[in-house]
Amino acid sequence: MNAAEFRAGQLKALHAVQTGMINPNALISGMRLEDGSYYVLSRYSDDVWTLPDSLFPAGAKDTQKKLNFLRVPVMFRETLRACTAHYILNGIEGRSRPKGITIYQFFQSVTLFLTWLQDQSIARLSDATPLIGHQYVSFCRGLRGRKGKPLSGGTLKQRFLAVETVHILSQQSDDPMRHPWPESSAKYLAGLTGQGNPQLQEARTEIIPDDILGPLFQSSIEWLDRADEIISLRAQVEGWKSEDRSFRFIQPRLKKLGWTLSGIRTAEQHLQTACMSIILITTGIRVSELCSLENQCAFKTLDEEGEPFHWMRGTSYKTGAGACEWLVAEITHRALTVAESLVRSLQAQLEQRIFDLRTDDPKDPDIARLKEHTRRLFLAVSTRQNNRVGTLSRDSIIDRLNAFAAQCGLDWRFAPHQFRRTFAVYAAHSAFGDLRYLRDHFKHWSLDMTTLYAMSRLQDAELYDSVGLAALSIKTDL
Structure with missing residues (x-):
């Protein structure tokens, strides 16, 4: 298909997501070929979505270009599919369009959050109260990474930002989530404000x-x-x-x-x-x-x-x-x-x-x-x-x-x-x-x-x- 047809297909997919009229064959991603036409990489119903190389910097791994919905708990899978489609096709109002690494990191981090919700016997995003949100913060702060050290502020911020992002994206789904921490922010909860601000620590x-x-x-x-x-x-x-x-x-x-x-x-x-x-x-x-x-x-x-x-x-x-x-x-x-x-x-x-x-x-x-x-x-x-x-x-x-x-x-x-x-x-x-x-x-x-x-x-x-x-x-x- 040509460029105009491909973009029209993506706009139809976005409209379908926004109105809840999901089309399994809706276009999500594609790549431009030598002759200017487009090759479809992913459709809405695919279990694994492939993001185009154009969204990534040189040297990005092929694994970072794949979003595997089979890793998402079943009860959240369709909601996350709709949220991710909206994120890829339209981004979030007031923010720049997400790059490939940002989309991948969001998907990986929000999958961890949804898996944690499943472990807490929570089956809907709308049941994730601010109390649940703060319990997730405590859970992440207690995790240990390499050499038994706590997760870094940057890693925590990435996890908490994914929760805030899915909260925003889910408002147009049939399972809207409340703000996970109404009086706080991912940056604050990760310890990256005040003296912990990375810009103050850079030197x-x-x-x-x-x-x-x-x-x-x-x-x-x-x-x-x-x-x-x-x-x-x-x-x-x-x-x-x-x-x-x-x-x-x-x-x-x-x-x-x-x-x-x-x-x-x-x-x-x-x-x-x-x-x-x-x-x-x-x-x-x-x-x-x-x-x-x-x-x-x-x-x-x-x-x-x-x-x-x-x-x-x-x-x-x-x-x-x-x-x-x-x-x-x-x-x-x-x-x-x-x-x-x-x-x-x-x-x-x-x-x-x-x-x-x-x-x-x-x-x-x-x-x-x-x-x-x-x-x-x-x-x-x-x-x-x-x-x-x-x-x-x-x-x-x-x-x-x-x-x-x-x-x-x-x-x-x-x-x-x-x-x-x-x-x-x-x-x-x-x-x-x-x-x-x-x-x-x-x-x-x-x-x-x-x-x-x-x-x-x-x-x-x-x-x-x-x-x-x-x-x-x-x-x-x-």
Whole structure:
């Protein structure tokens, strides 16, 4: 169906949900194909709804794009189906339209709440009184997560927000729920107001210490210095394979060079992680933004005196900024060049797969899915998905970074936002004369961001705000 027909189908589905005239075949989600037509991913009566890739940042897991209603207690299943349909198709008045991750987190968290209601022998949302709501809060506060620690404020807030959201969405259903805590809020109940406000705590968030960051950066550079050898070895192996050479032919020749096939694969993985590490350390971008990087994303500009500025293009998802540019270091460009050389064979595999699919069926929805990845710099082969090639997920990148740190002999567990916070603190320190080992990167840096904003409207303003907050903290300490 064409775009107009697809949107008309979604509007009909929304009207049906709002009026209670449910149509089992109503359109919920779909994806745009190469020719501009739409492929239906999910209809109202499906047990599992699939959300389109367009709602998610690069590197999102396929599992995060699935909403499985079979996991929802039967007595609440149809009500949640109607609420979720309304949420996807229309959002909530006064709020921005929910992104894919928001929808997924809502669904997962509200399923936990509904399962808890079932355990309390409550079969209707309308029977969930404010007293029940506060009992659920007490239940969640008593839960333990990793290492036996209580759930974090962020996790609690996510759970409580889902309850507030289903309260709002259920008002148009045949089972409306009362406000779970009329005199309070999810943020307050999660302990994220007052001194617990994340914005007040941000400047105190643990950064990656020098004795971890230094060796990590140095090891990454050392791997970068080996890039030509590793890439040429891979090219040699691919050449032998194209000549139908057997493993018995390849193995002894690699052995003479001091290599094995598994050793080359491991080296390629470490080299790719080294590139990611350098980019994260020298740019302060989010992991999802790292996943968005594509071929030829590096470029230069010159100032009035002919001094080069190094830049990088990508996509910022969190704030909806879209296309974004970051001021980076010269070494960042080198890492981007190596990453692009390293990924060419996987990009070629994707192109070949798309060609084969297009030959068999030009309207195969996998074509549009795969095209999203053909220019991405950080691809990997998933053995769990029949050796499917795709962009590395955020979790996979963090796992890779932790494994890379371990091979450096470092005892540290990275979190997704640590590189961004660390970058902000280093940038803020540089303005006070402490350039540290990143001084070459910061030689153009100034906390007066006016000039930088004037250069490009596509810059990451939120990153500059983080630098400003870190600088404010340093000034306060001084």
